[in-house]
Amino acid sequence: MTSIKDVARTVGVSTATVSRALRGLPRVSEETRLRVLQAAADLDYVASPSAAGLATGQTRAVGVVVPFVSRWFYGEVVQGADTPLRDAGYDLLLYNLGGDRQTRRRVFGTHLSSKRVDAVLVLSLTPTDEELAWLTKLDRPVAVVGASVPGWSSVRIDDEATACIAMKHLLALGHRDIGYIGGSLEDQLDFAAPFDRLLGYRRSMSHAGLSVLPQWEAVGNFTVRGGLAAMRLLLESEPRPTAVFAASDEMAIGAVHAVREAGLRVPQDLSVIGIDGHEMAEYFDLTTVAQPVHEQGRLAAQLLLDVLATDREHAKQPSAVTVPTRLVVRHTTGPPAS
Amino acid sequence: MTSIKDVARTVGVSTATVSRALRGLPRVSEETRLRVLQAAADLDYVASPSAAGLATGQTRAVGVVVPFVSRWFYGEVVQGADTPLRDAGYDLLLYNLGGDRQTRRRVFGTHLSSKRVDAVLVLSLTPTDEELAWLTKLDRPVAVVGASVPGWSSVRIDDEATACIAMKHLLALGHRDIGYIGGSLEDQLDFAAPFDRLLGYRRSMSHAGLSVLPQWEAVGNFTVRGGLAAMRLLLESEPRPTAVFAASDEMAIGAVHAVREAGLRVPQDLSVIGIDGHEMAEYFDLTTVAQPVHEQGRLAAQLLLDVLATDREHAKQPSAVTVPTRLVVRHTTGPPAS
DNA sequence: CTGAAAGCGCTTACAG
DNA sequence: CTGAAAGCGCTTACAG
Numbered sequence: 054m055t056s057i058k059d060v061a062r063t064v065g066v067s068t069a070t071v072s073r074a075l076r077g078l079p080r081v082s083e084e085t086r087l088r089v090l091q092a093a094a095d096l097d098y099v100a101s102p103s104a105a106g107l108a109t110g111q112t113r114a115v116g117v118v119v120p121f122v123s124r125w126f127y128g129e130v131v132q133g134a135d136t137p138l139r140d141a142g143y144d145l146l147l148y149n150l151g152g153d154r155q156t157r158r159r160v161f162g163t164h165l166s167s168k169r170v171d172a173v174l175v176l177s178l179t180p181t182d183e184e185l186a187w188l189t190k191l192d193r194p195v196a197v198v199g200a201s202v203p204g205w206s207s208v209r210i211d212d213e214a215t216a217c218i219a220m221k222h223l224l225a226l227g228h229r230d231i232g233y234i235g236g237s238l239e240d241q242l243d244f245a246a247p248f249d250r251l252l253g254y255r256r257s258m259s260h261a262g263l264s265v266l267p268q269w270e271a272v273g274n275f276t277v278r279g280g281l282a283a284m285r286l287l288l289e290s291e292p293r294p295t296a297v298f299a300a301s302d303e304m305a306i307g308a309v310h311a312v313r314e315a316g317l318r319v320p321q322d323l324s325v326i327g328i329d330g331h332e333m334a335e336y337f338d339l340t341t342v343a344q345p346v347h348e349q350g351r352l353a354a355q356l357l358l359d360v361l362a363t364d365r366e367h368a369k370q371p372s373a374v375t376v377p378t379r380l381v382v383r384h385t386t387g388p389p390a391s
Numbered sequence: 392m393t394s395i396k397d398v399a400r401t402v403g404v405s406t407a408t409v410s411r412a413l414r415g416l417p418r419v420s421e422e423t424r425l426r427v428l429q430a431a432a433d434l435d436y437v438a439s440p441s442a443a444g445l446a447t448g449q450t451r452a453v454g455v456v457v458p459f460v461s462r463w464f465y466g467e468v469v470q471g472a473d474t475p476l477r478d479a480g481y482d483l484l485l486y487n488l489g490g491d492r493q494t495r496r497r498v499f500g501t502h503l504s505s506k507r508v509d510a511v512l513v514l515s516l517t518p519t520d521e522e523l524a525w526l527t528k529l530d531r532p533v534a535v536v537g538a539s540v541p542g543w544s545s546v547r548i549d550d551e552a553t554a555c556i557a558m559k560h561l562l563a564l565g566h567r568d569i570g571y572i573g574g575s576l577e578d579q580l581d582f583a584a585p586f587d588r589l590l591g592y593r594r595s596m597s598h599a600g601l602s603v604l605p606q607w608e609a610v611g612n613f614t615v616r617g618g619l620a621a622m623r624l625l626l627e628s629e630p631r632p633t634a635v636f637a638a639s640d641e642m643a644i645g646a647v648h649a650v651r652e653a654g655l656r657v658p659q660d661l662s663v664i665g666i667d668g669h670e671m672a673e674y675f676d677l678t679t680v681a682q683p684v685h686e687q688g689r690l691a692a693q694l695l696l697d698v699l700a701t702d703r704e705h706a707k708q709p710s711a712v713t714v715p716t717r718l719v720v721r722h723t724t725g726p727p728a729s
Numbered sequence: 730c731t732g733a734a735a736g737c738g739c740t741t742a743c744a745g
Numbered sequence: 746c747t748g749a750a751a752g753c754g755c756t757t758a759c760a761g
Contacts, residue, residue: 067732101506104754106441123466132461135487145485149473168439405748442738
């Protein structure tokens, strides 16, 4: 493994000079810099992140905490965050929680060490008090996508308002009996979105002077399969809703499937709307309220980089960015059968 | 930041003893070990990976090279690899190539340094000669998913055989005029699967005594949108195929959409089959040849861990694991209109 | 503009 | 079973 000494020896300067030249620091003559650069390239020299990290306290890596890498939304956000981070010279350390609470505790408690990362990007989940304490103890910049935590930068949609957009569409079509498919109680603890979207549903109903029946609020776990199961229940409920608002496109896709499976037509017999703008939504002809997913990852990474580039003393207030969502009308929604 | 010295001071032993106790090394009395463990816990001490890495040359991190994090297949493989790696105490460093050749070069050339990772997991892509040279120079264990590289462990499906399974299904239904949707020429350079699947298509046709028309081989880029565009072309071709084999479910989904968009019925007017067992395939009622995706990630991680656990001298031959695929018949395939 | 030297926080023979 | 000390490969005041 070639080290900085090899480069220094080759060029005939000290390691201090090599270090300065390679990192573009001032106080190196242009001629020396060129020779160092050349030698480093010839020798395939790359500074050891461990050694540099030990000397500076910086790791040039940011931790990205993801509930499930394999879900479209998170993959897309990571993809969005990747480019700016990579461009700024940071590596991404992926902390996949994989859904179960035990792994989640282990990841936050032991893997996610401040000695490993310069900053943390938390995707879509609301840290528990314990996790909040751990993250705070890290004493590193944190940015959150899809939730907001006081004191940290965040990028998210307005979940309640987004739910209202979906509901407004259904109400405008003339629906009065509207069901809801959302997360489980546990989802509501871990994630901010489920609760806010449920709130948007309830508020929209009551603003329209409609009452919500308990059997119209079904649990879909934010998966296709869950949405399918939830819709089966809703189809049995009395009275049966004429439209269903699912808090995610994946659940909406499952819901549409359940309706058709029951021999009913979408949207003639039952309308379905989702939230997300999932890449597959178009191919299911799904009406949805789309959010800019990739963009949220990009923005959050940018916020983190801004903080990282600023010295602590000049630190600005954390920014809380809300990105807009927009209704995309396709053909899973229509007026209720009269 | 509490360091090993703080722990040593608290317990009243040397840092060497703390180090040994914490890592479960022998030659520490049980009583001392307990006291060290207790003090470390009290002080929230975590060893600095940079310092440990510098001292040992090990980073306890594995690099995962992914063409696109945001695609279902890769997310699923990463998810599969995550658990065993995490359990073994390794962190995952995500190297997302993001599709473009420039980033790809930069990732392989500069970010993916042997000083950063102990091992590398390469997903689904065939390294170019240049990349091969870089990876080899790393001198770290490498495992590949979805391709095979001489000298390294790999986990994959038999792409040609899998294509033959799909073709056999179409042929058995009585189809003679079968089109193909695959990757671009560039895809075929970067990835192993596209070429092998194309080969399976061609071989199946010629074994059945059928000839392949050039206009029946369309480029779908392994995306839904690409599959859609490819199918539009195939629908214009003369003679028009009665069935289409798409080399991925995503392209197959796009293809089905194009058929319906043209006012034709699937499978009555045209049959479509894919490869993958994509999570959405079921909801499109898509016939496909499913591969165990999560499992391939898990296995590859396991192979890497095996190598990592073995000293170089006792290194075994790299294993090349082929996992089975299976036909899942749904309702996008049927006999040709007579 | 450049270099000698200390220091970052661990691990590891080596000695006892 | 335990400790003193060297060393891993950088960076950074400090001095010149």
